[in-house]
Amino acid sequence: MARNGEGTRAAIMDAAQALILEQGFAATSIDRVIDRAGVAKGAFFYHFPSKADLAHALVERYARQDEALLVDLLARAEELSRDPAQQVIIFVGLMREQMQSLGDPSPGCLFASYCYEAQLFDATVHEVIRGNLRLWRERLAAKLRQAAKRRPPRLPVDFDSVADLLTGIIEGAYILSRALEDRRMLSEQLLHYRNYLELLFAEH
Amino acid sequence: MARNGEGTRAAIMDAAQALILEQGFAATSIDRVIDRAGVAKGAFFYHFPSKADLAHALVERYARQDEALLVDLLARAEELSRDPAQQVIIFVGLMREQMQSLGDPSPGCLFASYCYEAQLFDATVHEVIRGNLRLWRERLAAKLRQAAKRRPPRLPVDFDSVADLLTGIIEGAYILSRALEDRRMLSEQLLHYRNYLELLFAEH
DNA sequence: CTTCCTGTACCGACTGGTCGGTTTTTGCCT
DNA sequence: AGGCAAAAACCGACCAGTCGGTACAGGAAG
Numbered sequence: 001m002a003r004n005g006e007g008t009r010a011a012i013m014d015a016a017q018a019l020i021l022e023q024g025f026a027a028t029s030i031d032r033v034i035d036r037a038g039v040a041k042g043a044f045f046y047h048f049p050s051k052a053d054l055a056h057a058l059v060e061r062y063a064r065q066d067e068a069l070l071v072d073l074l075a076r077a078e079e080l081s082r083d084p085a086q087q088v089i090i091f092v093g094l095m096r097e098q099m100q101s102l103g104d105p106s107p108g109c110l111f112a113s114y115c116y117e118a119q120l121f122d123a124t125v126h127e128v129i130r131g132n133l134r135l136w137r138e139r140l141a142a143k144l145r146q147a148a149k150r151r152p153p154r155l156p157v158d159f160d161s162v163a164d165l166l167t168g169i170i171e172g173a174y175i176l177s178r179a180l181e182d183r184r185m186l187s188e189q190l191l192h193y194r195n196y197l198e199l200l201f202a203e204h
Numbered sequence: 205m206a207r208n209g210e211g212t213r214a215a216i217m218d219a220a221q222a223l224i225l226e227q228g229f230a231a232t233s234i235d236r237v238i239d240r241a242g243v244a245k246g247a248f249f250y251h252f253p254s255k256a257d258l259a260h261a262l263v264e265r266y267a268r269q270d271e272a273l274l275v276d277l278l279a280r281a282e283e284l285s286r287d288p289a290q291q292v293i294i295f296v297g298l299m300r301e302q303m304q305s306l307g308d309p310s311p312g313c314l315f316a317s318y319c320y321e322a323q324l325f326d327a328t329v330h331e332v333i334r335g336n337l338r339l340w341r342e343r344l345a346a347k348l349r350q351a352a353k354r355r356p357p358r359l360p361v362d363f364d365s366v367a368d369l370l371t372g373i374i375e376g377a378y379i380l381s382r383a384l385e386d387r388r389m390l391s392e393q394l395l396h397y398r399n400y401l402e403l404l405f406a407e408h
Numbered sequence: 409c410t411t412c413c414t415g416t417a418c419c420g421a422c423t424g425g426t427c428g429g430t431t432t433t434t435g436c437c438t
Numbered sequence: 439a440g441g442c443a444a445a446a447a448c449c450g451a452c453c454a455g456t457c458g459g460t461a462c463a464g465g466a467a468g
Contacts, residue, residue, distance in 0.1 A: 196396065
């Protein structure tokens with residue numbers, strides 16, 4: 001490995017992802033990516049055969065980080081309580097912590113960015129996104145079903161749908177936080193999801 | 205007015221909006237817009253001085269339709285019940301009807317599309333979006349405050365934030381419905397918002 | 409005559425992508 | 439230890455095509 005292969009590759013991907021979240025994939029030219037990353041054009045096409053391959057590499061990396069976050073927070077929540085309902089509520093709290101620790105740049109989700117430029121990406125890219133969304137649904141819905149066994153919810157709900165609601169609220173809050181330039185949006189909106197669960201699984 | 209000025213203008217805007225929701229603003233070239241609209245390039249630049257002006261005209265039209273929908277559904281909800289809490293719940297139900305009546309193309313919100321290509325638009329465009337989001341917040345929060353006077357919520361909540369939750373859930377559901385190719389997402393997710401309100405304002 | 413368009417030809421800037429060549433690191437031979 | 443070729447990592451000029459936008463002559467409808 002001459003020089004710093006992985007480092008350069010990561011620098012290109014970091015620059016590209018930041019630019020894509022600011023202005024979308026189509027408007028993010030390779031020239032601007034390599035300018036921001038501080039590398040030449042040859043370096044880009046050494047690491048990525050085409051711009052489409054960059055898109056694919058980015059969504060796969062993002063999906064891996066996303067899955068790792070899910071697994072990590074879920075494991076921590078499971079250690080902090082024995083009650084499944086409490087575990088989900090704690091999980092939401094940990095997500096709020098996570099969201100608040102995000103840096104200055106207006107936050108955004110690469111999945112959502114891709115979804116609003118859907119036609120630019122091939123089926124394999126969309127399959128990565130779909131797979132991750134289904135993973136969140138499955139993991140959370142399983143917990144919710146456990147919770148419902150101990151204490152039936154006060155309203156009849158589809159647990160897959162309640163699980164989807166969390167990711168939906170997060171995606172929606174990203175958009176609101178960008179449009180209204182209010183970074184507290186994420187944690188405020190997640191609080192309502194927590195409220196909803198608490199009311200659903202309230203005793204009596 | 206020779207020929208059909210407003211008709212051509214609308215045809216261009218319809219074609220552009222459809223393309224933008226499929227692939228984003230940057231990837232939507234003027235050539236493809238006029239091709240889809242069935243007009244010549246001269247016609248485009250007769251109606252719009254630049255592509256940026258098209259973006260502005262589109263967001264303003266979308267905002268007007270959005271505001272009209274809000275006012276209409278709210279008025280209908282107010283006629284269907286005297287209780288403010290019930291009015292909001294009915295309003296959510298009317299929104300679900302509205303969402304289900306949307307046509308075949310995977311639905312999306314122009315505001316969200318613009319937000320994920322934020323840097324391509326000037327401040328006036330973003331101000332239109334912000335204004336509309338704030339309008340929804342104000343109108344809904346006012347209703348929620350009325351509801352809270354009659355029956356205090358079971359959990360302490362910020363009503364502006366609860367109002368934002370509705371738009372947030374809708375935006376999130378748009379993304380989920382696109383990513384998972386499931387058109388029922390919109391109405392399912394809105395049902396949870398309704399549940400949340402019912403639990404918040406439940407008697408006893 | 410004005411308004412609303414068509415059609416085509418054109419411009420400079422920028423796009424994704426190619427390519428020949430250069431530098432750096434590594435593994436191997438002596 | 440020193441030398442050396444090959445592979446890996448990178449550079450930057452260059453290409454064909456597309457982009458937003460201009461220009462303008464002409465035609466159809468009110």
